Amino acid sequence: MITLASDFGSAYPAAMKGVLLQRTDARLVDIAHDLPRQDVRAAAFWCRETLPHFPPAVHLVVVDPGVGTERDALVVRVGDHALVGPDNGVLLPAARRIAKWDDDEPAIECFVYEYDDPVSTTFHGRDVFAPMAAAVHEVGVGAVESLDGVAPVDRFSPSASPTSVVDCRFPEATVDHDTATARGEVLVVDDFGNAITNVPGSFLGGREGETVNVNDVSAAVATAFADVAPGERLVTVGSHGYVECDVNRDRGDEAFGLVPGDEVVLAG
Amino acid sequence: MITLASDFGSAYPAAMKGVLLQRTDARLVDIAHDLPRQDVRAAAFWCRETLPHFPPAVHLVVVDPGVGTERDALVVRVGDHALVGPDNGVLLPAARRIAKWDDDEPAIECFVYEYDDPVSTTFHGRDVFAPMAAAVHEVGVGAVESLDGVAPVDRFSPSASPTSVVDCRFPEATVDHDTATARGEVLVVDDFGNAITNVPGSFLGGREGETVNVNDVSAAVATAFADVAPGERLVTVGSHGYVECDVNRDRGDEAFGLVPGDEVVLAG
Amino acid sequence: MITLASDFGSAYPAAMKGVLLQRTDARLVDIAHDLPRQDVRAAAFWCRETLPHFPPAVHLVVVDPGVGTERDALVVRVGDHALVGPDNGVLLPAARRIAKWDDDEPAIECFVYEYDDPVSTTFHGRDVFAPMAAAVHEVGVGAVESLDGVAPVDRFSPSASPTSVVDCRFPEATVDHDTATARGEVLVVDDFGNAITNVPGSFLGGREGETVNVNDVSAAVATAFADVAPGERLVTVGSHGYVECDVNRDRGDEAFGLVPGDEVVLAG
Numbered sequence: 001m002i003t004l005a006s007d008f009g010s011a012y013p014a015a016m017k018g019v020l021l022q023r024t025d026a027r028l029v030d031i032a033h034d035l036p037r038q039d040v041r042a043a044a045f046w047c048r049e050t051l052p053h054f055p056p057a058v059h060l061v062v063v064d065p066g067v068g069t070e071r072d073a074l075v076v077r078v079g080d081h082a083l084v085g086p087d088n089g090v091l092l093p094a095a096r097r098i099a100k101w102d103d104d105e106p107a108i109e110c111f112v113y114e115y116d117d118p119v120s121t122t123f124h125g126r127d128v129f130a131p132m133a134a135a136v137h138e139v140g141v142g143a144v145e146s147l148d149g150v151a152p153v154d155r156f157s158p159s160a161s162p163t164s165v166v167d168c169r170f171p172e173a174t175v176d177h178d179t180a181t182a183r184g185e186v187l188v189v190d191d192f193g194n195a196i197t198n199v200p201g202s203f204l205g206g207r208e209g210e211t212v213n214v215n216d217v218s219a220a221v222a223t224a225f226a227d228v229a230p231g232e233r234l235v236t237v238g239s240h241g242y243v244e245c246d247v248n249r250d251r252g253d254e255a256f257g258l259v260p261g262d263e264v265v266l267a268g
Numbered sequence: 269m270i271t272l273a274s275d276f277g278s279a280y281p282a283a284m285k286g287v288l289l290q291r292t293d294a295r296l297v298d299i300a301h302d303l304p305r306q307d308v309r310a311a312a313f314w315c316r317e318t319l320p321h322f323p324p325a326v327h328l329v330v331v332d333p334g335v336g337t338e339r340d341a342l343v344v345r346v347g348d349h350a351l352v353g354p355d356n357g358v359l360l361p362a363a364r365r366i367a368k369w370d371d372d373e374p375a376i377e378c379f380v381y382e383y384d385d386p387v388s389t390t391f392h393g394r395d396v397f398a399p400m401a402a403a404v405h406e407v408g409v410g411a412v413e414s415l416d417g418v419a420p421v422d423r424f425s426p427s428a429s430p431t432s433v434v435d436c437r438f439p440e441a442t443v444d445h446d447t448a449t450a451r452g453e454v455l456v457v458d459d460f461g462n463a464i465t466n467v468p469g470s471f472l473g474g475r476e477g478e479t480v481n482v483n484d485v486s487a488a489v490a491t492a493f494a495d496v497a498p499g500e501r502l503v504t505v506g507s508h509g510y511v512e513c514d515v516n517r518d519r520g521d522e523a524f525g526l527v528p529g530d531e532v533v534l535a536g
Numbered sequence: 537m538i539t540l541a542s543d544f545g546s547a548y549p550a551a552m553k554g555v556l557l558q559r560t561d562a563r564l565v566d567i568a569h570d571l572p573r574q575d576v577r578a579a580a581f582w583c584r585e586t587l588p589h590f591p592p593a594v595h596l597v598v599v600d601p602g603v604g605t606e607r608d609a610l611v612v613r614v615g616d617h618a619l620v621g622p623d624n625g626v627l628l629p630a631a632r633r634i635a636k637w638d639d640d641e642p643a644i645e646c647f648v649y650e651y652d653d654p655v656s657t658t659f660h661g662r663d664v665f666a667p668m669a670a671a672v673h674e675v676g677v678g679a680v681e682s683l684d685g686v687a688p689v690d691r692f693s694p695s696a697s698p699t700s701v702v703d704c705r706f707p708e709a710t711v712d713h714d715t716a717t718a719r720g721e722v723l724v725v726d727d728f729g730n731a732i733t734n735v736p737g738s739f740l741g742g743r744e745g746e747t748v749n750v751n752d753v754s755a756a757v758a759t760a761f762a763d764v765a766p767g768e769r770l771v772t773v774g775s776h777g778y779v780e781c782d783v784n785r786d787r788g789d790e791a792f793g794l795v796p797g798d799e800v801v802l803a804g
Contacts, residue, residue: 001289003282009727010568011582012775014539017565018589021537028565029285029296032278037728038785046279053286053394065785068760121759123775126589191277192305223389224336239280239391249306249333269557271550297553297564300546314547321554321662459545460573491657492604507548507659517574517601 001057002137005031005047006125007038008062015123016060016130023134026058038065040090042188042260044168047083048093049240052101056080058141060125060133063090068121072112072153073128074165075136075144079106082141084133086124087112089168099158110154110165111144173199180268186258187242193251194244195258199266201237213267214245214256225249235266269325270405273299273315274393275306276330283391284328284398291402294326306333308358310456310528312436315351316361317508320369324348326409328393328401331358336389340380340421341396342433343404343412347374350409352401354392355380357436367426378422378433379412441467448536454526455510461519462512463526467534469505481535482513482524493517503534537593538673541567541583542661543574544598551659552596552666559670562594574601576626578724578796580704583619584629585776588637592616594677596661596669599626604657608648608689609664610701611672611680615642618677620669622660623648625704635694646690646701647680709735716804722794723778729787730780731794735802737773749803750781750792761785771802 002020006013013033020028031050036042043063051059056079064071064086072087078098083091095108118127135147144150154162161167173184184199204212207221212235219233228234230249233256238244243266246252253259270288274281281301288296299318304310311331319327324347332339332354340355346366351359363376386395403415412418422432429435441452452467472480475489480503487501496502498517501524506512511534514520521527538556542549549569556564567586572578579599587595592615600607600622608623614634619627631644654663671683680686690698697703709720720735740748743757748771755769764770766785769792774780779802782788789795 005282010570011586012726014541014565014567014586015589015775018586018591021565022589022591029282029289031282034278050279050282050286053283053290055286055290066760066762069762120773120775122761122772122780126775190280224334225390226334226337236390237388239283239388239394244390273550297550297557299550302546318547318550318554321551321558323554323558458548492602493658494602494605504658505656507551507656507662512658 001029001055002026002133003029003031003051003054003057003059004033005035005043005060006033006062007035007043008033008125012123012125015126016062019126019130020134023131024137026134026137029054035063036188038063040065040088041168041170044090044093045170045188047090048097051081051083051094052097056141058133058137059083059094060129061085061090061094062125062129064088064124067124072165073115073124073132075111075113075132075150077109077111077141077144078102079104080141082136082144084129084136086129087166089166092162092168093170096158105158107155107157108162109152110162111150112153113147113151114149170198173197175200175203182243182266184264184266186260186262186264188260189253189258192246193253194238194246195253195256196238196240197243197245197264199243199264201241201243203243203266204235204237207268215263215265217256219245219256269297269323270294270401271297271299271319271322271325271327272301273303273311273328274301274330275303275311276301276393280391280393283394287394287398288402291399292405294402294405297322303331304456306331308333308356309436309438312358312361313438313456315358316365319349319351319362320365324409326401326405327351327362328397329353329358329362330393330397332356332392335392340433341383341392341400343379343381343400343418345377345379345409345412346370347372348409350404350412352397352404354397355434357434360430360433360436361438364426373426375423375425376430377420378430379418380421381415381419382417438466441465443468443471450511450534452532452534454528454530454532456528457521457526460514461521462506462514463521463524464506464508465511465513465532467511467532469509469511471511471534472503472505475536483531483533485524487513487524537565537591538562538669539565539567539587539590539593539595540569541571541579541596542569542598543571543579544569544661548659548661551662552598555662555666556670559667560673562670562673565590571599572724574599576601576624577704577706580626580629581706581724583626584633587617587619587630588633592677594669594673595619595630596665597621597626598661598665600624600660603660608701609651609660609668611647611649611668611686613645613647613677613680614638615640616677618672618680620665620672622665623702625702628698628704629706632694641694643691643693644698645688646698647686648689649683649687650685706734709733711736711739718779718802720800720802722796722798722800724796725789725794728782729789730774730782731789731792732774732776733779733781733800735779735800737777737779739779739802740771740773743804746804751799751801753792755781755792
């Protein structure tokens with residue numbers, strides 16, 4: 001199985017699929033191809049929230065603002081999964097979560113691969129990463145190092161930091177239980193307009209039915225969208241485990257005036 | 269085979285696919301994941317227009333404004349097909365059409381299933397419905413009742429109404445042949461901007477080349493978009509069998525000033 | 537394997553998939569369903585850039601502004617590939633490139649097929665082309681002519697023109713090396729906002745680091761987006777082999793003021 005995630009929009013992912021299917025009969029599963037453009041952190045977030053749900057697979061992830069520059073091409077192996085993409089951090093949050101969900105908590109092993117001058121300088125998804133993902137799939141995740149041009153460059157435990165590849169970490173919120181205040185930021189906004197913060201859901205524990213202020217905007221603490229009237233603001237523990245700022249049947253980002261990266265202060 | 273339909277936009281459906289593929293090797297087929305947000309009637313319409321074309325399958329449909337509330341989770345069996353989703357009516361129009369297209373016109377059998385407290389209160393697609401769809405697929409549609417926690421709650425013929433599950437019916441237009449007038453409403457607007465009404469296509473029978481008024485806006489009766497010049501309004505019998513208000517190479521909804529739910533009066 | 541490309545947006549392609557899967561177990565691969573609406577040339581471009589990457593397959597392409605009129609329905613065979621769609625030129629650029637990439641450079645063979653009055657006059661993707669694509673897949677590309685209602689109508693070498701089916705050719709740019717000037721047009725704009733011209737990439741050869749004027753707007757000649765600062769204009773050789781007018785991390789079409797069909801003059 002090979003999963004595909006990119007910010008390529010329409011048609012370009014099909015060229016990658018053609019290249020893959022020239023080389024493998026693997027099942028292909030689309031994750032998303034409209035990830036926020038050239039936004040490595042957002043892509044890393046969505047990959048972390050989706051890829052670990054899959055059975056062992058090769059995960060092709062191409063969000064690559066550095067395409068055509070000197071940035072390396074990586075294979076990241078974690079247990080029976082492999083992630084293939086640019087060395088810009090986009091692969092690591094998913095790799096860490098895959099490791100964490102595995103009883104053995106395997107190490108994260110990173111390999112660079114040398115690629116010939118590709119056909120294009122702007123579409124390494126088609127010319128570099130798709131052929132590599134197919135090669136990894138065909139040789140098997142356990143035998144990555146046997147591929148020509150592949151060399152190990154890093155190996156670290158999921159809770160540690162890499163030494164030679166680019167990392168991606170999400171900022172952590174601070175929670176002050178005495179004052180019932182949390183200070184964090186908006187990580188991403190989803191397609192519903194829900195503003196997903198980095199404040200742990202536990203901050204809202206036991207407050208259902210109360211209200212909290214989000215940057216001085218009041219909202220009900222709810223467990224379901226339908227707990228408030230259509231058009232009303234709510235904060236809830238989202239499916240990612242974080243506090244989300246939502247509106248029942250409308251967009252939370254607009255109602256709260258939030259975009260990714262904004263600071264959010266939640267106060268009891 | 270498992271089909272997937274939702275209003276989840278991007279990335280969230282991939283989490284469902286991961287959950288499914290952890291549990292089954294079934295072929296997965298996307299119906300659409302950009303169904304109008306939390307619009308049960310529109311989702312029911314599009315499911316009715318697409319799912320009955322499929323061979324026997326498990327159809328996972330998650331448009332679920334009541335997620336996290338007390339609404340039940342349903343499996344609806346109709347012949348060799350099963351539909352899995354929330355008890356809000358979204359499954360029934362497709363089930364009725366599947367029954368109607370089956371020579372045996374099988375009964376519609378509804379089952380509720382008890383689910384453990386899911387991981388999230390806002391993403392039952394991932395935490396409740398996808399695992400259930402995989403379970404139904406693996407046990408087989410004919411053996412739904414053998415699954416733990418599954419209990420029959422309703423059974424009715426396609427032309428009847430359920431007694432204990434939520435139904436969804438589309439409004440019916442009235443046609444007065446003496447005055448050549450039809451009164452109905454816009455059911456949905458498609459991605460082309462075609463405004464699809466509930467007026468039966470037969471209303472236009474034999475009028476090709478004439479004009480009709482749609483709420484006092486005149487339009488040609490045509491059998492093909494290209495029967496009128498680009499940018500010109502037309503009414504035609506759409507692929508759903510209803511009268512559509514269209515524009516050749518542009519959006520009908522804007523040219524006619526129509527949105528879903530609007531009343532339309534067609535007069536000869 | 538059957539690939540699917542259309543301008544149908546959401547949900548309608550699912551009806552085609554249901555029809556296909558009633559008739560075949562073939563692997564289905566989506567190319568794109570949000571091709572520019574009813575824009576035959578743009579669809580032909582994207583099919584040419586994607587379909588030839590695939591292993592032998594049946595390619596279903598439905599961008600069909602003439603649906604419901606007298607235009608023919610075609611099967612185009614080229615080597616082990618078949619393309620199925622309307623006779624409006626949309627299939628031919630991909631067919632030519634498939635032939636060109638094949639060592640044998642096979643001829644392009646066109647067949648029309650007679651279809652019964654379909655269920656709809658507006659959705660031949662579902663009612664005409666999907667059943668035909670399934671039939672071609674099941675009988676085998678080599679045996680197209682054995683299908684009922686199928687008749688050969690044209691056969692020509694990839695560099696020649698058809699005599700009885702509709703062709704689609706992209707305009708060619710003129711390059712004057714003495715004055716270092718190229719005159720061409722914008723073929724398409726991709727989802728990134730990159731304005732893809734028909735000027736051959738070789739025009740930029742050896743000029744990396746210099747600037748050129750695009751219709752009197754100055755831009756750096758670069759090999760990677762990241763060679764210029766975010767928000768800055770660049771021209772580069774895109775993955776299609778043509779000169780593209782781009783902006784690093786933003787939309788080139790807006791920065792250069794270009795839409796498909798616009799003339800572009802590149803001057804050294």
